[in-house]
Amino acid sequence: MTQLKMGEMWAVVKEKYSIFLVLLTLFFVCSLTNPNFLSINNLSNISRQLSVTTILAFGETILIISGMIDLSAGSVLALSGVLAVSAFKATGSLTLAFTVGVVTGVVCSLINALMITDLRVPPFIATLAMQTMARGAALLYTKGQNILQLGRFVIFGQGSIQGLPIPIVFLAVIFAVTWYVLRHTRFGRSLYAIGGNEEAAVASGINVRLVKYKAFLFNGVLVGIAGVLFMSRVNAGLPNGAINFEFQALTAAIIGGTSFSGGIGTAAGTLAGAFIVGFLDNIMNLTGVDSYVQQIVRGAIIALAVIYDIWAKVRRRTRRTLGASKGQAP
Amino acid sequence: MAEKYRLRVSQVTKLFPGVVALDKIDFAVKSGSVHVLCGENGAGKSTLMKIINGVYQADEGQIFIDDCPVRIGSPADARRLGISMIFQELSSVPELTVAENLFLGEWPTNAFGKVNWTQMRKRTLQLLREENLKYSPETKLRDLTVSDVQMLEITKAVSRNSSIVIMDEPTSAITQKEVEALFDKIRALKSRGVSIIYISHKLDEIFRIADEITVFRDGRAVEAHPASELDIDKVISMMVGRKLENSYPKESVSLGAPLLEVKGLRGEAFRDVDFYVRRGEIVGFAGLMGAGRTEVMRAVFGLDPIHAGTVRMEGKAVRARSVAGSIRSGIAMLSEDRRRYGIIPVRSVRENCVLASLYRVIHGGRLHKEQESKLVTQMFGRMRVKTPSFETSIQALSGGNQQKVLLAKWMLRDPDVLILDEPTRGIDVGAKYEIYRLMTELAKEGKAIVMVSSELPELLGMCDRIYVMRQGVVAGELKKEEFSQELIMKYAATKAGDSDTTGGTHQ
Numbered sequence: 001m002t003q004l005k006m007g008e009m010w011a012v013v014k015e016k017y018s019i020f021l022v023l024l025t026l027f028f029v030c031s032l033t034n035p036n037f038l039s040i041n042n043l044s045n046i047s048r049q050l051s052v053t054t055i056l057a058f059g060e061t062i063l064i065i066s067g068m069i070d071l072s073a074g075s076v077l078a079l080s081g082v083l084a085v086s087a088f089k090a091t092g093s094l095t096l097a098f099t100v101g102v103v104t105g106v107v108c109s110l111i112n113a114l115m116i117t118d119l120r121v122p123p124f125i126a127t128l129a130m131q132t133m134a135r136g137a138a139l140l141y142t143k144g145q146n147i148l149q150l151g152r153f154v155i156f157g158q159g160s161i162q163g164l165p166i167p168i169v170f171l172a173v174i175f176a177v178t179w180y181v182l183r184h185t186r187f188g189r190s191l192y193a194i195g196g197n198e199e200a201a202v203a204s205g206i207n208v209r210l211v212k213y214k215a216f217l218f219n220g221v222l223v224g225i226a227g228v229l230f231m232s233r234v235n236a237g238l239p240n241g242a243i244n245f246e247f248q249a250l251t252a253a254i255i256g257g258t259s260f261s262g263g264i265g266t267a268a269g270t271l272a273g274a275f276i277v278g279f280l281d282n283i284m285n286l287t288g289v290d291s292y293v294q295q296i297v298r299g300a301i302i303a304l305a306v307i308y309d310i311w312a313k314v315r316r317r318t319r320r321t322l323g324a325s326k327g328q329a330p
Numbered sequence: 331m332a333e334k335y336r337l338r339v340s341q342v343t344k345l346f347p348g349v350v351a352l353d354k355i356d357f358a359v360k361s362g363s364v365h366v367l368c369g370e371n372g373a374g375k376s377t378l379m380k381i382i383n384g385v386y387q388a389d390e391g392q393i394f395i396d397d398c399p400v401r402i403g404s405p406a407d408a409r410r411l412g413i414s415m416i417f418q419e420l421s422s423v424p425e426l427t428v429a430e431n432l433f434l435g436e437w438p439t440n441a442f443g444k445v446n447w448t449q450m451r452k453r454t455l456q457l458l459r460e461e462n463l464k465y466s467p468e469t470k471l472r473d474l475t476v477s478d479v480q481m482l483e484i485t486k487a488v489s490r491n492s493s494i495v496i497m498d499e500p501t502s503a504i505t506q507k508e509v510e511a512l513f514d515k516i517r518a519l520k521s522r523g524v525s526i527i528y529i530s531h532k533l534d535e536i537f538r539i540a541d542e543i544t545v546f547r548d549g550r551a552v553e554a555h556p557a558s559e560l561d562i563d564k565v566i567s568m569m570v571g572r573k574l575e576n577s578y579p580k581e582s583v584s585l586g587a588p589l590l591e592v593k594g595l596r597g598e599a600f601r602d603v604d605f606y607v608r609r610g611e612i613v614g615f616a617g618l619m620g621a622g623r624t625e626v627m628r629a630v631f632g633l634d635p636i637h638a639g640t641v642r643m644e645g646k647a648v649r650a651r652s653v654a655g656s657i658r659s660g661i662a663m664l665s666e667d668r669r670r671y672g673i674i675p676v677r678s679v680r681e682n683c684v685l686a687s688l689y690r691v692i693h694g695g696r697l698h699k700e701q702e703s704k705l706v707t708q709m710f711g712r713m714r715v716k717t718p719s720f721e722t723s724i725q726a727l728s729g730g731n732q733q734k735v736l737l738a739k740w741m742l743r744d745p746d747v748l749i750l751d752e753p754t755r756g757i758d759v760g761a762k763y764e765i766y767r768l769m770t771e772l773a774k775e776g777k778a779i780v781m782v783s784s785e786l787p788e789l790l791g792m793c794d795r796i797y798v799m800r801q802g803v804v805a806g807e808l809k810k811e812e813f814s815q816e817l818i819m820k821y822a823a824t825k826a827g828d829s830d831t832t833g834g835t836h837q
Contacts, residue, residue, distance in 0.1 A: 184697045186688040193685055196674035203633060203671040204686045204739070205657040263676040 018308075019257050023272045023279075030283045037283060044165060046278045051167035052077075052233070052242075054274040055226045056249035057256075058178040059219035061270045064253055065182070066215050067195040067262035068123040072112065072130035073223050074245035078238065079138040080104040080227030085237030086141075088153045097153060098228055105224025106217060108134055113216035117209045131246075138239040147237030157233025167229050174222060179267035187214055195262030251298070252277055255305040277301070335397065336361040336525040337382070337413075337494055342391030344377055351377045353549045355391070359494070359542075362523040364516060366536045366557070368565055369546030369758075375529050378546075379496050382527075383415045384408040395494075414487035415496040416480065424472035429454040431471055432486055453489075461485045477508035484515055495519065496527045501535065502756050505619040513539055531758065533562045534787060545569055569759055578791030579767050581774065583610040585794070587644075589778040590661070590747045592630060595639035599625040600802035603639070607747060607778035612769060614793035615782040616818045622802040623782045624666055627749050631663040632656040643747070657686065662745035664736055666752035666782070668729070672736045675725035679717050679735050680706050682724045687742045709738035714764055730761025737768065748772060751782045766792055786815050798822050 030037045037043075056073045063070050084101030088094065108130060115126035159166045182188040190211045193201040202208055226245075231237050256273025258265030280301065284294045337359045344352040352374045359365045367375045380386045382393065384402040392399050395411055402408050408415075423431060429450050430437075438446045438453070454467040463481055471479060480500060487495045497516075501509050516526055516539055530536050536543065540557035545568040552568050566577065586609030595603040600622035607613045615623045628634045630641055632653045641648045643659045656663075665671035674682055683706045684691050691702040706720055713734040717727055724732055733753065740748060750769070754762040769779055769792060783789050789796055790813050798806040798821035806821035 184692065184695070186692050189681065189685070189688055189692070192677055192681065193674050196676050197670075199671050200674055201685075202653060203631075203663070203665055205654040206685075207652075207654060259676070261676075263674060 019255075019269050019272045019276075023276055026276060026279050030279050033283060034286045036286055042282065042286075044168070046275075046282050047168045047171065048165050048233075050274050050278040051171040052226050052230045053245050053248040054171055054252060054271065055174050055222050055229070056245055057252035057270050057274055058174055058267060059222040060246070060249045061253045061256070061258050061265050061267065062178065062181070062191060062215050062218055063123070064250075064258045064260060065195045065262065065265040066191040066212065067198060068116065068212065068215065069127060069250075070109070070112065070216075070219055070223075071124065071127040071246055072108065072134055073219075073226075073249060074242045074247075075131045075134035075138065076105055076108040076220075076223045077227040077230060077242045077245060078240070079108065079134045079141075080224045081231035081241065082138050082142050082147060082237040082239050084224075084228045085147050085150060085153060085231050088150065089147065092152075094152065094155070098156070098225075101228040102221055102224035105222070105227060106220035109216040109220025109223060110213065113213045116216075117212045135239075142237065142239040144239065146239070148235075150232065150235050150237070154232050154235050157229050157231070157235075167233065170225060170229060174225070175267055175271055178270075181218070182265075182267055187211060191215060192263050195264075197263070248277075251302055254302060254309075257305075257309065259309060260306075273305075334361055335359065336395065337527075338394040338397070339378070339382070340392045340394065342378065342381060342388045342393070344374075344381060344386060345389050351549055352381075352388075355549075355551050357544060357551050357554070359525045359527060361493075361525055362520055363541040364520060364526045364528055364539050366540040366543045367527060367529045367546060368531075368533070368536070368543060369569055373546040373569075373758075374549040375546050376498065377549075379415065379498065379527070379529065382408065382494075383413060383496065409490060409492075412491065412493035413496070414490060414492035414494070415498070416483045416487065416500060417498055424470070426471060427467060428458070428465060428469050428471065428474075428482060429467035431482065432457065432467075432489065434486075457485055457489050461488065475504075475508075477504040477511070480504065480508075480512065481515065484519075488519070492524065494525045494527065496529075498529045499531065499756065500528070501530065501532060507618075509535065531756065532785070533565055534785075536565075537562070566759055577763065577766075578788070579763070579770050580612075580792050581770050583773045585610050586776060589644060590630075590780070591640075591642040591645075592626075593640050593642070595626065595629060595641070596637045597625060597629045597634060598637075600629075600799075603799075603804055605797055605804065605807075607780055609776045609778055610773050611794045612773055612779045612781060612792055614789040614796040615780065615799060616784075616786065616789055616796055617799035617805075617822050619784065621799040621822065623799050624751055625802075626799070627663060627751055627780070627782060630656070631661060631749060633663075657743065657745070660746035661749065662686070662740040662743055662747070663749040664733075664740060664751060664753055666755065668732060668736065668756075673724045673732055676723055678721045679710075679715070679724050679727065680720040682735055683709060683738050684742060686739050690742070705742060706738075709742055710735075712741070713738045713768065728758075728761075730757035730764075733757050733761065734764065737765065741768075745777070747778045747780070749780045749782075752784065753781065754783070754785070754788060762788075786818060789818075790815065 056077070059073065060070060080101040083104045084097045087100040088097035091097075112123075112127050112130050115121040115129075116123050156166055161169055182191070190201065190206045193204065193206060194208055194211060198208060230242055234241065252274035253265065253270045254260070254273065255276055256265070256269035256271070258270060277298065280297065281294065284297065289297075335358045339355055339357040342352055342355045343350070355374070355378060357378065369375050377386065381388050382402065384405045384407050387403065393402060394400065400411055402411065402413075423434065426434070432454050433450055438449045440446055451467050458465070458467065461481070463478075463485065465474065465478065474482070484495070500512060504512065516528070519526060528536070528539065537557060542554055543557050543560055543565065544554040545552045545565060547569060588606045588608050591606040593604050603626050605613070615627075617623050625634065629636045632651050632655055635651065643661065646659075648656060648659045648661070669675070674685065680702065684702055690705065691698055703720065710717070715734045715738060716731055717735075724735055727735065753765050766788070769781070773779060781789065781792065794810055796808045796813065796818065797804050798808070798818050800822050806817075808817060
C-alpha cells in the first residue's frame with residue numbers, strides 16, 4: 001500500500017516536472033555544445049526575442065486550459081501595435097500610446113468572447129474570423145504602409161530598467177500574474193473546471209459565460225502589451241508584422257504541457273516550453289544549422305510533445321484500472 | 331459429470347502493477363444458458379470479460395471453448411471464436427446509419443474495396459426483419475433510443491453467429507418495458523443454444539433470467555450456484571463477504587417545516603408540478619424514464635429555464651434562476667449523469683471536491699492550501715472515499731468512489747436541500763449502502779432530501795413520501811403507509827382516468 005502510494009506519487013512528480021528536466025538538460029547540452037551560448041549577452045538576447053510570443057503564449061495557455069483558443073492573436077497584435085504607434089505619433093504620449101494598444105487588444109478579444117459565448121461560434125472559427133478582420137483593419141488604417149521613425153516609442157522594446165531589458169520585465173511580471181491567477185484564484189480554478197468538463201462546471205455553480213469573458217479580457221490585455229512591445233522593438237508600425245505569432249505562442253503552450261483537450265496546463269510549463277523552443281532555435285543558429293532544417297526540427301518537437309502528452313494520458317488511464325481495483329481491496 | 335461447457339476458464343490470473351486483479355479464477359458457462367456475474371465494482375468481473383474478449387491477456391491460466399484450449403490474443407480472435415461483447419457504453423457510431431453500424435468494420439466490398447451498398451442494405455433489412463426490429467437501415471444511430479441501439483448490438487452479435495454473448499450492465503439505461511423486451515430477446519437467444527454471460531448490479535432482475543450465478547469478490551470467483559439455490563440476500567452477503575443486516579439504513583426522523591416548496595412549475599418537458607419537502611424528510615420521485623423527473627429537478631436547480639411556477643426556500647422565492655443562485659439559497663443537486671454533469675475527469679479528487687465551495691479555500695487573494703487539505707480530509711473521511719492520494723485524477727477512481735467525491739463536494743457546501751438524481755446508478759452494493767447511510771445522517775441533521783430513482787426497492791426503503799410522475803405531470807403522491815410497488819407502477823404507467831378505480835372506465 002505504502003509502496004504503491006510512493007509509486008503513484010513518483011508518477012505524479014514525473015508527469016508534473018518532466019518538462020523542466022527537459023529544459024535543464026537542453027540548457028546543459030547547449031552550454032557544452034557552444035561556448036557562446038552561455039554568455040549573458042546571448043541569453044538576454046534569447047529572452048528579448050522570446051518575450052513577445054511568450055506573452056501571447058500565456059494568453060493562449062489560459063484560453064486552452066478553459067477549452068478555447070485564440071487564432072487572432074498575431075493579427076490583433078499588429079492592429080494594437082499600429083494604433084499605439086500612430087497614437088504616439090499624434091500626441092507624443094507614451095502612456096496614451098500604451099493605453100491605446102492595450103484597449104485595442106481588449107476590444108478585439110472581447111468581440112471574440114462575445115462571438116464564442118453569446119453567439120455560440122466555436123472558438124476556432126470565431127478567432128479565425130477575427131484574425132482576418134483585425135489584419136484587414138490594420139492594413140486599412142495604415143493604407144498598407146509601414147509607419148516609421150517612432151522616436152521615444154522604442155523605449156518599450158529596447159529600453160532597460162536597472163539593467164533589465166523592459167520586454168523581459170514585462171515577461172516576468174506577466175508570467176507571475178498568470179501563475180498567480182491559475183493557482184491562487186477562483187477564476188483560475190474555474191478555468192480548469194470549464195476546460196475539463198464545461199457541463200459539470202455549470203452544474204457546480206460556475207458562471208461559465210463570465211469566466212470566458214474574463215479569460216478573453218486577460219488575453220486581450222496581453223495581446224495589446226505584446227503589440228506595443230513588438231512595434232517598439234522593431235522600431236516601426238508594421239501592419240503586416242507578427243504573422244503566425246499565434247502559432248509560435250501555441251507551440252510554446254503545447255510543448256509546455258497544456259492539453260488541447262482542455263483542463264490541463266500551467267504558467268511555468270508554458271514558460272519552459274517557450275524557452276525550450278528559444279534555446280533550440282538559438283543553438284541551431286549558433287551551430288549554423290540550415291534554416292529549413294530548423295523548421296523541420298521545430299515541427300518534430302511539437303509532434304513529440306503531443307505524443308508524450310497522449311502517452312501520459314494512456315498511463316493515467318492505466319492507473320485508473322489499478323486505482324479502481326485497489327479501492328475495493330480490504 | 332457429462333455437462334457440456336461452452337466456455338471454461340481455468341486458473342486465470344491477471345496482474346496489474348501492484349494489484350492482483352484476478353486470482354486463479356475458475357469459471358464455466360454451459361451451452362444455451364444464462365450465466366450471471368455479480369460483484370462490487372473492481373471485483374474483477376470486467377477484467378475477466380476483457381480477457382475472454384481478447385482485450386487483455388491473462389498472465390496465467392487457460393481458456394477452453396467447447397473443451398478445446400484456445401488463445402484469444404485480440405478482440406478479432408474472440409470474434410472468430412464466436413464471442414461477442416455488448417459493452418456498457420455502447421460501441422457504435424452515432425452519425426452512421428443502422429446498416430453501416432451493423433457491418434462496422436466488415437462492410438461487404440468488391441474486389442476494388444468499394445462498399446457494396448445494395449448488398450449491405452439487403453442483408454440489414456433481412457436481419458432487422460428476422461429480429462423483429464422496426465427501424466429502417468437508413469436511420470442514423472443518434473435518432474434511436476438507447477434500447478434500440480442495444481437491440482441493434484444484439485442483432486450484430488446474432489449476425490455474426492456468436493455462440494457466446496457477453497452483456498455488461500445492459501439494463502442500466504433503459505426503461506422497464508425495454509427491459510422486458512431485452513429479456514425476451516435473451517430467452518430467444520438461449521433457446522437457439524447461445525450462451526449468455528450477463529453482468530449486472532440489479533439484483534432483483536437477475537433472478538428472472540439467470541440459470542446460474544457466479545459472485546466475484548476481490549478478484550476471486552467466490553462461488554457458482556444454480557440460480558434456484560440463491561436469493562438476493564445470499565447474493566449480497568456473498569458479494570460483500572459479510573451480512574448486511576439491513577440493506578436500507580432508514581431511521582425515522584421527526585419532520586419539520588416545509589423547506590423547499592415548488593408550485594405550478596412548468597417547463598419544456600413537464601407542467602403543473604407541485605411538491606414540497608420538509609426538514610428531516612426524504613422524498614422520492616418515481617416514474618418511468620422520460621416521465622420528466624430529471625427535467626423537473628434540473629429546472630428547480632436552475633440548470634434549465636422554467637416557463638411558469640415558483641421555487642421557494644423556507645417561504646422565500648428563489649429569485650436568481652441560475653445554478654449559483656440556487657446553491658446560494660441552499661440547494662444542491664447530484665446529477666444522474668456523473669460523467670457528463672458531475673466529474674471534471676482530468677482534475678484531481680481534491681479540486682473536484684472543493685469545486686462548489688471555492689470561497690472556503692480561496693479568499694483574501696490567495697489559496698489556503700492547508701485549509702483545503704483539511705476540508706477534503708474531513709469530507710473524505712465522512713464519505714469513506716477510497717483514493718490513492720488527493721492528487722489522483724478523479725477519473726482514476728471507481729464509479730462508487732467518484733460518486734462519493736461528488737457527494738463530498740456538495741456536503742462541503744453544507745446545503746439545506748439535497749437533490750439526488752439516481753444517486754446509486756451503476757455503483758456497487760457497498761457504495762450504495764454508504765450513500766443510504768449518509769442520506770439518513772443528513773435527514774437526522776434536519777436537511778431535506780429529494781431522491782429521484784428508477785429502483786423502486788430503494789425508494790420504498792429510504793423515503794418518507796413518494797411522488798410518482800408520468801408524462802410530465804405528478805400523477806400521484808404516496809404516504810409511507812401506502813407504499814407499494816404495485817401502486818407506484820399503476821400511477822407511473824397508466825392514464826390518470828384508468829388508475830381511478832372508483833370511476834367508471836369506458837373503453
